[in-house]
Amino acid sequence: xxxHIAFSVLIINFGSMKFSTEELIEGIRSGNKRLIAKAxxxxxxxxxxxxxxxxxxxxxxxxxxxxxxRVGITGVPGAGKSTFIESFGRxxxxxxxxxxxxxxxxxxxxxxxxxxxxxxxxxxLAKEExxxxxxxxxxxxxxxxxxxxxETMMICEAAGYDYIxxxxxxxxxxxxxxxxxxxxxxxxxIIGGGDELQGIKRGIMEMVDLIFINKVDPDxxxxxxxxxxxxxRALDFIxxxxxxxxxxxxxxxxxxxxxxxxxxxxxxEFISLKKKTGRFEEIRTQQAEKRFEYWVQEYILALMKKSDxxxxxxxxxxxxxxxxxxxxxxxxxxxxxxxxxxxx
Numbered sequence: 001x002x003x004h005i006a007f008s009v010l011i012i013n014f015g016s017m018k019f020s021t022e023e024l025i026e027g028i029r030s031g032n033k034r035l036i037a038k039a040x041x042x043x044x045x046x047x048x049x050x051x052x053x054x055x056x057x058x059x060x061x062x063x064x065x066x067x068x069x070r071v072g073i074t075g076v077p078g079a080g081k082s083t084f085i086e087s088f089g090r091x092x093x094x095x096x097x098x099x100x101x102x103x104x105x106x107x108x109x110x111x112x113x114x115x116x117x118x119x120x121x122x123x124x125l126a127k128e129e130x131x132x133x134x135x136x137x138x139x140x141x142x143x144x145x146x147x148x149x150x151e152t153m154m155i156c157e158a159a160g161y162d163y164i165x166x167x168x169x170x171x172x173x174x175x176x177x178x179x180x181x182x183x184x185x186x187x188x189x190i191i192g193g194g195d196e197l198q199g200i201k202r203g204i205m206e207m208v209d210l211i212f213i214n215k216v217d218p219d220x221x222x223x224x225x226x227x228x229x230x231x232x233r234a235l236d237f238i239x240x241x242x243x244x245x246x247x248x249x250x251x252x253x254x255x256x257x258x259x260x261x262x263x264x265x266x267x268x269e270f271i272s273l274k275k276k277t278g279r280f281e282e283i284r285t286q287q288a289e290k291r292f293e294y295w296v297q298e299y300i301l302a303l304m305k306k307s308d309x310x311x312x313x314x315x316x317x318x319x320x321x322x323x324x325x326x327x328x329x330x331x332x333x334x335x336x337x338x339x340x341x342x343x344x
Contacts, residue, residue, distance in 0.1 A: 021057050025158075066157060072184070085167055100165070102149055166178060189214065189231070210247060215255070248262075
């Protein structure tokens with residue numbers, strides 16, 4: 001079949017079922033959760049034929065995207081991210097919104113397997129008609145997000161979800177990649193022993209838009225208030241991320257549905273402020289540009305590795321870098337220059 005007419009009739013095969021691009025788009029637009037999930041699986045696939053269809057699908061749904069509020073949620077393990085998302089999601093639904101949850105689970109570094117347990121931890125939210133939960137493995141991709149999380153967001157937006165909640169694995173400096181694809185970056189904090197600010201990196205504090213101290217109860221209320229005061233003092237020494245926005249530090253308990261109304265209100269207030277000042281669209285544009293740069297790198301590397309000679313050079317320079325024969329950045333530069341010189 002000629003390539004120029006193949007896009008409209010491409011089909012994806014999942015098990016015994018085959019879906020054309022148009023069928024998937026119709027399913028997405030009608031809110032068919034099964035077909036939404038199939039479309040996301042298509043976008044996540046690395047198979048060449050799937051990538052072609054995924055690109056066509058994403059291109060056709062673009063006019064229906066961009067209308068959601070994208071919320072990144074991070075915090076150390078045990079901060080109650082899943083519980084918070086479930087309670088917040090149900091609150092949003094009670095307010096007439098549709099909620100999609102992209103729960104990114106850490107993949108095994110050995111076999112790339114994933115726990116994918118978030119859906120079972122959000123049983124009540126999963127029962128909601130206006131909720132869609134998609135657990136996705138990070139597959140070793142640094143940043144606590146899957147490398148197709150941005151594209152998955154597009155599919156969920158085209159399906160009409162008002163809130164896209166992204167739960168990260170919350171490790172290392174991964175939060176920066178979550179902040180790069182969301183409108184609101186929420187940090188969950190819990191009360192611990194000793195210095196309450198210990199372990200909170202300045203980089204995280206510079207990225208957050210809202211802080212929620214979770215798991216607050218009568219027994220630790222005073223300690224939670226002291227922690228809030230310390231956090232506010234620390235924030236005073238950090239340049240504001242958004243002009244005219246003082247980062248709220250809120251107290252509550254996701255498990256007991258306490259303090260979530262205030263979080264919901266502050267997110268709405270923050271988005272309204274960004275839209276009023278023009279920052280909302282400005283940041284969305286910057287995020288799209290970063291995704292472009294990411295995929296340029298991915299496609300260039302994939303294209304280079306199609307050549308046996310280039311593949312051999314890649315392996316050689318990578319080996320030199322891994323064995324510290326020379327600086328990894330030097331090896332990368334030598335490899336790229338070698339590739340580009342062949343094109344001259």
